[in-house]
Amino acid sequence: MGKILILGASSDIAQETARELAAKKNNLILTARNIEDLQMLKSDLEIRYGIEVTTKQFDGLDFDNHEQFFNGIVAEAGNLNGILLMYGAMDDQKEAEQSFSISRNMIDVNYTSAVSILNIAANYFEKKKSGFICAVSSVAGDRGRQSNYIYGSTKAGLSVYMEGLRNRLHKSGVQVLTIKPGMVDTKMTYGVVDEGPLLASPSTVAKDIVKGIVKRRDVLYTPWFWFVIMLIIKLIPEKIFKRTDI
DSSP states (O other): OOOEEEETTTSHHHHHHHHHHHHTTOOEEEEESSGGGGHHHHHHHHHHHOOOEEEEEOOTTOGGGHHHHHHHHHHHHSOOOEEEEOOOOOOOHHHHHHOHHHHHHHHIIIIIHHHHHHHHHHHHHHHHTOOEEEEEOOGGGSSOOTTTHHHHHHHHHHHHHHHHHHHHHGGGTOEEEEEEEOSBOSTTTTTTSOOSTTOBOHHHHHHHHHHHHHTTOSEEEESTHHHHHHHHHHHSOHHHHTTOOO
């Protein structure tokens, strides 16, 4: 797959995905708001897999500098074969209901920033007529539930954006992959989701993501059983669903 850009590479899922991509001998560009968080991962990947790893500072909320950032990445890399957007924010639903600043943070991190940077990436790959764009959404975006509907709405917006982008870029040969994880055991979800049989490890999700890229999938539920779970949830009539407590 060549040189690949990972946005939000300090997240648990992103780090495991980077390892899976490195094992396939892909050179990586890893980004985070604080690149010091990436130094250990960079060294491990270079030593373990013998690949080239570059680290760059990236702030998803610094919208005005997104174009300069992306153009600089392309200029330095020479050629970019793919981009993975893997950062996100999930705050407490009850707190978000009482504080718009908390709601706005999730909206801006999960949706606004994604549209900003992926619009720029899409123009690049459309002209290149190859490559892939991958973004981590969530099963929470499949239906609004009282337990996390503000977070879920930001992921619903991202999923629809990716769907439209996929429709636009199909004729250019660009893969657009939407990842929809269920509950994953990460730093972001610690204390927010309960442990249980449905809780997946970041490594499981990472393996599915890389398989999805290789197989040129459009939408990927991970682990696979979330496709069935969400299909059932989406089929519940609204008159019944609104009475549920989920």
